[in-house]
Amino acid sequence: MTRLVLNVGGGRSDIRIGVGAFRLEDHALKKRTLILTDRKVQALHGSLFRGWNTLVLDRGEKMKTLAVVERISRALLRRGGDRGATIVGVGGGVICDLAGFAAAVYMRGIRFGFVPTTLLAQADASLGGKNGVNLDRYKNVIGTFRQPDFVLADPRFLSTLPPAAVREGLAEVVKAAAIRDRALFIELENAAERALAGDLAVLERLVARAAAVKIAVVARDERERGARTLLNFGHTFGHALEKTAGLSHGEAISAGMAAAAGDSLGGIVACAVMGLPVGLGEPFFDSFESVLGHLLFSIPGIKGLEFGAGFRGAALRGRDYNDVILDASGRTRTNHDGGLNGGITNGNDVVFRVAVRPTATLGRPQETVDMITGRPAAVQAGGRHDACFALRMPVILEAAAAFVAADFQLCFHPAFHEGGLP
Ligand SMILES: NC(=O)c1ccc[n+]([C@@H]2O[C@H](COP(=O)([O-])OP(=O)(O)OC[C@H]3O[C@@H](n4cnc5c(N)ncnc54)[C@H](O)[C@@H]3O)[C@@H](O)[C@H]2O)c1
Missing domain, CATH: 3.60.150.10 (Chorismate synthase AroC)
Structure with missing residues (x-):
């Protein structure tokens, strides 16, 4: 088990990565917690949080809207959620963004934590406290900087991911290695194949290394005034390709990193x-x-x-x-x-x-x-x-x-x- 702590202006995050990290009762009070998840995660892993108050949303990027944040707020109100309530996002990057943003604005801010269930969310989206929703065609234009109280990244969730989703997440691991961890970059030459084959020990290690990179960068520049822009490596070209070439996020970021480095791809x-x-x-x-x-x-x-x-x-x-x-x-x-x-x-x-x-x-x-x-x-x-x-x-x-x-x-x-x- 890897334990990382991020302590910045936007709060303190206790980050646990490893098999068995998912011990929700150690971090949240059952009767004051609302779990936010999507239909697929509920169907695959819902038994792990049966008995907890749960709001199950449709899945996909289309859910990252203010209207859905209103739905989450109403669900909290209906359940008597006050300033002592906690939101826990159990899902991919979409759920983490929704949970983090809703928690930051509900009653001017309540506790929240993440249980990231995709590789992309474990290695990247659940960390760093930057959460937002989309407006019209614009991605993440409404958002907040606020750190989750806890992030519980358990590799066992990753066993149900399709290979394409593992590939997506690997793009962000490659990014972390490229910007700050040369040894990881070299290790990825072999580890990527094993990760794609679903080797959970390898995935856990990659998540821990990528998370350490992200945490180190955010610790220096939580509000993206300088160093944090490093984390956007490949994303300027990548977002353009994602929009125009119909590539997935991971594919687009991979091509974007090559372009940003002045290199090319076949x-x-x-x-x-x-x-x-x-x-x-x-x-x-x-x-x-x-x-x-x-x-x-x-x-x-x-x-x-x-x-x-x-x-x-x-x-x-x-x-x-x-x-x-x-x-x-x-x-x-x-x-x-x-x-x-x-x-x-x-x-x-x-x-x-x-x-x-x-x-x-x-x-x-x-x-x-x-x-x-x-x-x-x-x-x-x-x-x-x-x-x-x-x-x-x-x-x-x-x-x-x-x-x-x-x-x-x-x-x-x-x-x-x-x-x-x-
Ligand atoms: N806030 C940040 O710092 C940050 C960083 C990177 C990305 N993001 C955001 O993250 C989002 C993308 O994240 P994502 O790729 O995790 O998307 P996602 O949340 O849409 O998840 C992708 C799909 O995987 C499914 N899924 C989740 N866990 C699963 C599991 N264990 N097994 C099988 N299927 C599972 C989901 O139901 C969904 O259909 C984007 O909205 C992006 O903007 C945010």
Whole structure:
């Protein structure tokens, strides 16, 4: 068990991280406490706080509104909540933000604590006392600085998280390591895989290390007047990407950190062409794959291409790989061949994935050679810097696939062979 204490103007937080940290009765009086949680956490872990006064909310970012804060306040009033009441947020970052903000404004401020249940909330959102709600399209514009009395981060909650949610939280752990903990950064090279596989001991360790970084930064600058802005590393570009590229928070922050460091990222982009007729493509030189591949490899930055199960399929045995035909229409159970047999469309979706290299120009110095002097030199790009052009690739792939599909349909149109199309 790791114990951290944060003592700043906005209050004193007792932070416990480890298996068994969730001992609510040690920190809150049952009859004066309102637990705030969301439906999913209630369904998965509600048995752990059965018998406590609980307000269960819908889940998601959409709940971070003043209207929901009013609901929480009414729930407190109905239960006779006075200045001696306590709110405990049991959930992810959304619940922590709501609980912290509602507690800061209800009766001008009551006690509150957090039981963070996502990796992101344990490693980041539950710590530091910055809690707020959204207004219109603007995130966290209404908020407060006030420290929770206690934070009980028990890794056992993390066992029910889907891998995507672990990945989300890992982005904030990487951020903490990148800004202040070199050893953790190096450790993450291996630990990230084990964390993604759900290793609770690894997750506990990562949470404890990331929390220590955040606490140290907040202790120096609770109100974000200087040092605390470090915690926003990757978030300026990240929030822009989150809004415009449809990435999740963690993905966007990861790309944002690379951009902020003047570095770049590659990506793998998948495309499916649906509704194609059976029979497009020549069996040899002009197979559907080769014509599409020709065009795709003309797009700068594409370094790899696979159809259907692709490289992964190479590890399967034939009996598992083969797309079994189910009826006379040719319908198949699987689509490992990616809609193509012998270079010809078979009626299934044509599915392909491309590997896109990281952008070559970097906003940081790279080694090179001065071609005039023949001596080592450094090159660094300035101005606009596209950190990940894989993000722009979907529309390009769609256009390429549409060209090829349209061209084949023209070539295979009977009229084409009978003296040309009208
Ligand atoms: N206040 C801060 O300092 C701070 C810092 C970072 C992020 N945030 C905020 O945190 C929010 C994002 O946090 P989040 O990713 O935890 O989101 P979240 O609270 O929406 O949780 C994500 C999903 O995970 C589910 N969930 C929670 N615990 C689970 C568990 N143990 N097992 C399975 N599912 C579980 C939730 O029901 C929800 O559907 C954003 O609103 C962001 O602004 C705040």
